[in-house]
Amino acid sequence: MKNIFKIAVLGVLGLFIQSCGNDASSEGKSGAITSNAAERVYVAPGEHDEYYAFLSGGYSGNLTVYGLPSGRMLKEIPVFSQFPTNGYGYSEETVPMLNTSFGFVPWGDSHHPDISQTEGELDGRWIFINENNTPRIARISLETFETEEIIEIPHSAGNHSSSFITENTEYVVAGTRFSVPYPQKDMAIDQMKGNFKGPLTFIAVGEDGRMNIDFQLKMPGFNYDLSHPGRGDSHGWFFFTTYNTEEAHTMQEVNASQNDKDFIAAVNWKKIQEYVKNGGGEEIDAEYAHNVFDHSTQAATTTMKNKVLTVDPREVEGAVYFMPTPKSPHGCDVDPSGEYIVGNGKLSTDLTVHSFSKMLTAIENKDFDGDAYGIPVLNFDSTLAGTVKEGGLGPLHTEFDGKGNAYTTFFISSEVVKWKLGTWEVLDRQPSYYSVGHLMIPGGNSREPYGKYMISMNKITKDRYLPTGPELEHSAQLYDISGEKMELLLDFPTHGEPHYAAGIPADKIKSKSKKIYRLDENKHKYAAISESETKMERDGNEVHVYMTTVRSHFSPDNLEGIKVGDKVFFHVTNLEQDFDVPHGFAMIGANTSELLIMPGQTKTITWEPKKEGVWPFYCTDFCSALHQEMQGYVRVSGQNSNVPLKWTLDDEEIN
Amino acid sequence: MKKSGILMIIGSALLLGLFVFPLWNIQLEAPQYPDPLGMNIYISGIEGEEEFDIQNIDGINHYIGMKKIPTPAEMWEFNTFPLVIGGMAALGALLGILGFFKVIHPNWFLGWLILMTVLGILGMMDFNNWLTDYGTDLDPKAIMKLTDSEGNPLSYKPPLLGSDKILNFTAHSYPKAGAYLMFVGMLLTLVAWWIGKKAKGNEAR
Numbered sequence: 001m002k003n004i005f006k007i008a009v010l011g012v013l014g015l016f017i018q019s020c021g022n023d024a025s026s027e028g029k030s031g032a033i034t035s036n037a038a039e040r041v042y043v044a045p046g047e048h049d050e051y052y053a054f055l056s057g058g059y060s061g062n063l064t065v066y067g068l069p070s071g072r073m074l075k076e077i078p079v080f081s082q083f084p085t086n087g088y089g090y091s092e093e094t095v096p097m098l099n100t101s102f103g104f105v106p107w108g109d110s111h112h113p114d115i116s117q118t119e120g121e122l123d124g125r126w127i128f129i130n131e132n133n134t135p136r137i138a139r140i141s142l143e144t145f146e147t148e149e150i151i152e153i154p155h156s157a158g159n160h161s162s163s164f165i166t167e168n169t170e171y172v173v174a175g176t177r178f179s180v181p182y183p184q185k186d187m188a189i190d191q192m193k194g195n196f197k198g199p200l201t202f203i204a205v206g207e208d209g210r211m212n213i214d215f216q217l218k219m220p221g222f223n224y225d226l227s228h229p230g231r232g233d234s235h236g237w238f239f240f241t242t243y244n245t246e247e248a249h250t251m252q253e254v255n256a257s258q259n260d261k262d263f264i265a266a267v268n269w270k271k272i273q274e275y276v277k278n279g280g281g282e283e284i285d286a287e288y289a290h291n292v293f294d295h296s297t298q299a300a301t302t303t304m305k306n307k308v309l310t311v312d313p314r315e316v317e318g319a320v321y322f323m324p325t326p327k328s329p330h331g332c333d334v335d336p337s338g339e340y341i342v343g344n345g346k347l348s349t350d351l352t353v354h355s356f357s358k359m360l361t362a363i364e365n366k367d368f369d370g371d372a373y374g375i376p377v378l379n380f381d382s383t384l385a386g387t388v389k390e391g392g393l394g395p396l397h398t399e400f401d402g403k404g405n406a407y408t409t410f411f412i413s414s415e416v417v418k419w420k421l422g423t424w425e426v427l428d429r430q431p432s433y434y435s436v437g438h439l440m441i442p443g444g445n446s447r448e449p450y451g452k453y454m455i456s457m458n459k460i461t462k463d464r465y466l467p468t469g470p471e472l473e474h475s476a477q478l479y480d481i482s483g484e485k486m487e488l489l490l491d492f493p494t495h496g497e498p499h500y501a502a503g504i505p506a507d508k509i510k511s512k513s514k515k516i517y518r519l520d521e522n523k524h525k526y527a528a529i530s531e532s533e534t535k536m537e538r539d540g541n542e543v544h545v546y547m548t549t550v551r552s553h554f555s556p557d558n559l560e561g562i563k564v565g566d567k568v569f570f571h572v573t574n575l576e577q578d579f580d581v582p583h584g585f586a587m588i589g590a591n592t593s594e595l596l597i598m599p600g601q602t603k604t605i606t607w608e609p610k611k612e613g614v615w616p617f618y619c620t621d622f623c624s625a626l627h628q629e630m631q632g633y634v635r636v637s638g639q640n641s642n643v644p645l646k647w648t649l650d651d652e653e654i655n
Numbered sequence: 656m657k658k659s660g661i662l663m664i665i666g667s668a669l670l671l672g673l674f675v676f677p678l679w680n681i682q683l684e685a686p687q688y689p690d691p692l693g694m695n696i697y698i699s700g701i702e703g704e705e706e707f708d709i710q711n712i713d714g715i716n717h718y719i720g721m722k723k724i725p726t727p728a729e730m731w732e733f734n735t736f737p738l739v740i741g742g743m744a745a746l747g748a749l750l751g752i753l754g755f756f757k758v759i760h761p762n763w764f765l766g767w768l769i770l771m772t773v774l775g776i777l778g779m780m781d782f783n784n785w786l787t788d789y790g791t792d793l794d795p796k797a798i799m800k801l802t803d804s805e806g807n808p809l810s811y812k813p814p815l816l817g818s819d820k821i822l823n824f825t826a827h828s829y830p831k832a833g834a835y836l837m838f839v840g841m842l843l844t845l846v847a848w849w850i851g852k853k854a855k856g857n858e859a860r
Contacts, residue, residue, distance in 0.1 A: 516707075551714060577707035578714070579690075625718065626798060 037489040040480065043070040048510070051442050051503050053455060054113045054127055055476070057081075058497030061108035063129055063140065068442070068453050068503065069478055071492030079138045079147045080108020080131045084593035088147075091595060092569065092604035093524075094293070096300040100134050100152050101287040109133045112163055112226075112500040115142075116205075120167040120231050120447030124509040126209050127502060128163040128172050135159030137174055139209055142509050148293045151211045154286035154308055155182050155199050161227040161240050161332075165205070167447065171269065172211065173229070174201040175240055179221030179247070183284065192249040194373075196221030199310070200240065202269060210292070215276045215309045217267065217320070220373040221247055223256070224265070226331050226397075231447050232338030234356040236270035239341050243328040245372070256328070257347060261380065263322035263372070264332060264343050266359060271319045272311055281311040296523045298602055314374040321363060322372055324380040325352050331397035335406065335421055336447050340385055344395040344408065351395050351408060353424065355385035386424040391417045396437060397500075399444035401451030401481055409436040409456060416456050416479070418486055430486045432477060434460040441481070442503030450505060454479045454486070457498040464491055474498060515579040517600030524602035526571035531555040534654050536645045543568045543645070549583035549597065550575040551624040554617070556654055557632030561645035564609055564638060570595075570617075573602040583630070584620025594620050609636040659851030660755025662843050663764050667747020669840030673698050673740050676832035679782070680704070681813050683712065683824045695831065696782075698736035700727035719822070720797025721811055722789065732781060739778075743771055747844065754851060761851025768844045775837075783815050790821075 043049055049067025052074075057064055061081030065074045082089030082098070089098050089106060098104055108131035116125045126148075127140045135153035140146065153159055153174045161175030175198070181187055182197035198221050204214040222242040230237035245262045248255030275281070286308035293300040313320040327345030329352070334341050341354040361367075362382035369379045392410030399407050405427065408417050414435050418428040436456045443449040456479070461472040473493040480487040519529055528534045528546040534555045537544045543566050548555045554572075562568055572585045576599040585595040587607045595603045609615065619630035637643045647654060677695035682704070684691040692712050693704030701724055703709040713723045727733040747767050753759045790812025793800075801809045801822070813819065813826040820826075830838075 576714070578711045 037487070041069040041071065041478065041490045043067065043072070048506060050506060051450070051453065052506055052509065053440065053442070053501050053503045054115070055457070055494055055498040055501040056110045056113050056129060057495055058111070058499050059109050060496030061110050061131070062496065063110060063113055063127070064495050064498075065145065066492070066494075067506075068455070069489065071476070071478055071490050073492075073495070075145060076495060077140060077145055077147065079129060079140065080105075080110055080136065080150070082106045082593075086596035087593050087603055087605060090593035090605065092606065093299040093602075096302040097147060097150055097291045097293060099289045099291055099302040100136065101154070101289055101304070102134060105134050107133075108136065110138075110496075110499075111160060113502040114163055114165050114172070114445060115502045115504055116169040116209075117165060117167050117446055118169070120235070122443050122446055122448070122504050122508060123169075124504055124512070125169075128165060130159050130162035130174060132159050132177070135162075135174065135176075137163045137172055137203060137211065139172075139205075139211060141209075143512050143514050144295070145513070146293070148209065148295075149211055150289075150291045151203060151213070152288035152290070153201050153203075153213075154288040155180070155184070155197075155216065156201060158223075161200075161224040164227050164229055164238075164445070166229045166238070166269070167231045167235050169205050171202045171214065172205055173227060173238055174203065175224035175227055176200065176219075177223050177225060179223060179244075182218060183286070189249050192221065193247040194221070196247070198222050198224050198242075200224060200227075200238075200265075200267065202272070211290075213288075213305075213308055215272060215281055215311050217272065218310050218312050219265065219320075220375070222263070225329070228332050228334045228341075228445065230334060230338050230356065231336070234334065234338035234341075236268060237356070238267045238269050239332050239334060240265040240267065241325065241329040241332040241343060242322075243330075261324040261326050262328055263377070264325045264329065264341060264354065265375075266321045266323060266341075267313075268319045272313075272316055275316045275319070276309060276311065280316065281309040283307050284310050295517070296521065298517075298522065298524045298527075318363070320375050321359070322375055322377045323354050323359065323383045324369070324377060325354070326350070330395075333398040333400075333406075333445075335400050336402050336449055338447075340421055342398045342406065342408075344398060346394055346396055346411070348395070349390050349393050351388040351391055351398070351419075353385045353387065353421075354383045358385065359383045386422075388419050388424045388426065391419060391426055392429065397439055399439050399441045399454065400449050401441055401454075402443075402449035403451055405451075405481075407439060407441065407454055407481070407486075409439045411435055411437065411459070416454070416486065418481070428485045430479065430488060432456050432458055433464055433475065433491070434458055434462055436477075438498065438500045440501040440503055442505065445502070450503070452480070452482050453503075454481045455501065455503075457494065457501065459497070461493075465493060516577055517598055519573075519575065519577060519600045522573070522600055522602060524571070524573070526569070526604065527573045527602040528555075528571070529573065530575070531649065532654065534647065534649075536561065536647045538645055541566050545570050545647070547572045547585075548575050549573070549585070549619065549623075549630075551581065552619075552626030552630045553649070554585075554619070554630065554632045555649045556647035558635075558648045558651075559632070559646070560635040560637075561643050562609060562634055562636050563641060563643075564612060564636060566609060568607045568609065568634075569604055570607065571602055571604045572597055574599050576600070581623060582621045583623050585617065586620045587617045587634075588615050596621060609634070612636050612638055657755055659761055659764070659847040659849075659854065660751045660753075662847035662850065663751030663754055663767075664748050666840040666843030666847060667744050667751065667767070669836045669843065670740050670744040670747070672836030672840075673833040674737065676836065677702075678831060678833045678837075680827075680829055680831045682827040683821075684827065685824045687823075691827075694724065697833070698733070698740055700733050701725070716811075718798045719801065719809075719811060720794035720799075722792065722794075724789075730785070732785075736778070739774060743767075743774065747771075751847070754847075761848050761855060764844055764848040764851060768841060768848065771841060771844075775841075779815070786812050786815060789813075 051068040078088035135156040158177030160177035179196035223244040227240040244256035325343035327348035329343035331344040367382040392413040394412030478490040574597040679696040
């Protein structure tokens with residue numbers, strides 16, 4: 001309780017000091033913004049940004065793509081949420097992407113994007129992102145910028161210490177933030193302590209990107225908050241921060257803040273991988289969905305799986321240790337060399353940094369301070385590399401610039417602080433507007449950060465932009481970190497609530513970005529590859545329409561023989577093979593969404609006509625000069641009518 | 656005579672480059688096409704610079720009623736041109752060999768060059784006629800029927816050589832590697848004739 005009070009006082013004090021500072025400042029809210037900032041973020045019309053930044057959408061469930069340094073939003077990639085803009089999660093092809101063991105889940109809470117790596121460097125093949133609410137991990141192609149795969153994580157709840165990848169993309173890792181009965185069962189909530197578990201899931205990633213759960217580590221029922229892989233010498237280890245080692249089941253804001261120290265769990269996954277390869281672990285029941293989008297058939301399929309391999313960490317000698325870390329640490333960040341593991345004790349003013357090499361020595365010397373549920377707890381001093389003192393208040397996350405410096409966000413004191421690895425001295429601090437959560441340096445989570453820019457993602461926007469009513473978009477800020485001092489260059493609004501981001505030099509991926517889908521590779525079951533293949537088929541009350549689009553007409557564009565009570569499947573193939581010539585498809589009264597179909601693609605939407613009449617459909621994307629004319633009619637007859645199926649273009653029947 | 660015979664053989668052999676490289680290229684540039692659409696004209700047919708360029712040019716052209724770009728089967732030229740070029744290369748090489756062994760007078764080389772020039776001009780005229788037809792023989796049901804200030808239908812004929820504005824597009828029409836090899840080859844046959852004639856003169860003296 002004391003701690004909370006102190007923080008509240010400091011927080012109020014901080015606000016007071018800040019507001020005083022603002023009042024006194026003649027430069028207003030831009031603070032110490034450099035005078036040529038505009039020039040440095042200006043990307044001239046037609047020019048490209050230097051970096052891609054992928055910001056998680058938080059409660060939008062999606063992933064947004066930005067260019068840096070301009071802060072221009074380039075795209076929103078639908079991942080865990082339905083996206084009527086292009087039909088994701090509505091079209092027959094993509095509905096399976098959102099299947100889970102709980103059925104179809106139309107929404108998600110996306111958190112931590114991480115780009116695939118080879119030998120510790122970003123390779124730009126895929127980006128992974130976790131869903132916190134209904135635990136899932138998604139893989140997004142960086143050639144198509146589309147979600148290709150989503151795997152549900154069984155036995156997990158609050159999939160938060162995810163989706164971080166090892167330095168050769170061997171594993172994408174998913175931890176459990178809300179410990180739960182393992183496996184789930186009906187039991188009294190207040191019996192949590194000692195009975196709940198916090199499984200950590202290691203998902204193997206194949207050469208083709210396909211994900212497969214290799215094993216689940218059955219950890220004590222703490223809250224596994226964030227994680228990062230070791231790299232360099234510490235490659236083969238994974239580190240997870242924990243909070244609520246008190247195992248409180250209620251009023252956690254107080255009850256989970258009582259221990260002076262929680263833990264960073266150090267997991268030697270290579271040992272466990274070996275153990276599992278040699279037949280270790282126990283297969284237990286599970287229920288989870290594995291959804292894969294196939295670019296050849298252009299359709300997603302769901303496979304329900306029912307087993308998962310679980311490993312008791314105590315069964316694998318030397319696999320898991322706890323490093324005591326003060327004040328409910330949030331971010332768990334590993335520096336580019338792999339030597340330092342930073343615990344961002346969020347209820348503190350200090351940062352605790354552990355040393356990987358000291359940890360190994362401590363393990364060797366069995367320098368233990370007891371155990372937790374049979375897992376050795378290392379002596380706090382034996383692993384401590386140093387403490388960053390009085391950095392600020394409420395440290396959350398740390399990133400690195402590859403030049404020996406670290407940058408930490410302080411939520412309560414609302415600032416980003418630059419400090420030096422090894423000496424732990426604070427070098428610079430810049431206020432953030434306001435209450436910064438995460439920050440990102442392109443490549444910051446790898447052996448090779450690109451230490452030119454840093455963005456901070458702020459939780460509170462307040463007055464930074466023109467007011468838009470009570471609900472505001474969040475705000476990000478771009479800093480130049482190439483010099484000794486951080487320089488604030490730009491504010492830009494973000495979509496949803498970014499919980500983390502990943503950045504990569506544009507040159508690493510932009511040339512691989514696909515321009516079209518090849519029609520001659522379209523293996524969609526209902527594709528019409530030319531206008532002559534367009535048709536209608538009736539199967540009971542289901543009518544399948546094989547339709548094509550080309551500038552500027554549909555084929556067929558007159559359809560008859562549909563009846564009230566039918567379920568009509570419009571399978572629309574875009575025959576274009578030209579870059580950036582999508583066509584849209586919208587049907588009056590459809591209880592689904594529109595379709596936005598890229599060149600060479602086939603997408604399907606359903607329509608259940610409820611009224612007799614002649615009903616129009618049209619192209620929703622301004623595709624060409626004759627876009628307005630890109631329209632057609634469907635005749636809907638009474639349930640008992642015997643109007644035959646008839647499909648025509650220019651009054652000619654198509655065969 | 657030996658040197659000129661060899662030059663004649665090399666010169667006429669360079670015509671064979673037309674079987675590998677395009678003769679001509681037309682590029683269509685517009686604001687919406689930062690990567691211009693382009694067609695490479697070979698003696699045996701027309702190909703897109705990028706895989707789908709022909710399809711995309713046809714797609715755009717249908718708005719103004721232009722015909723589709725012809726396939727090799729649709730134009731007799733694409734069957735005849737290879738025979739003519741192949742035949743002329745073979746004939747030139749034969750003349751070169753005969754010249755090399757002093758069987759014939761170098762004036763035969765000049766004769767070949769004149770014939771080749773005449774055929775070349777006929778070819779260009781034919782090509783120009785096709786461009787005119789392609790740019791002016793429009794579908795009467797065309798979606799967009801545009802006229803000039805005097806009410807005559809617009810011509811969409813790309814230039815034979817050079818750059819020209821066609822509606823929102825700028826068309827660039829220039830020779831390509833095959834044509835350049837042919838020009839160099841023809842120049843070589845001229846040199847062959849010149850050297851051969853001088854050598855003959857020296858012999859006579």
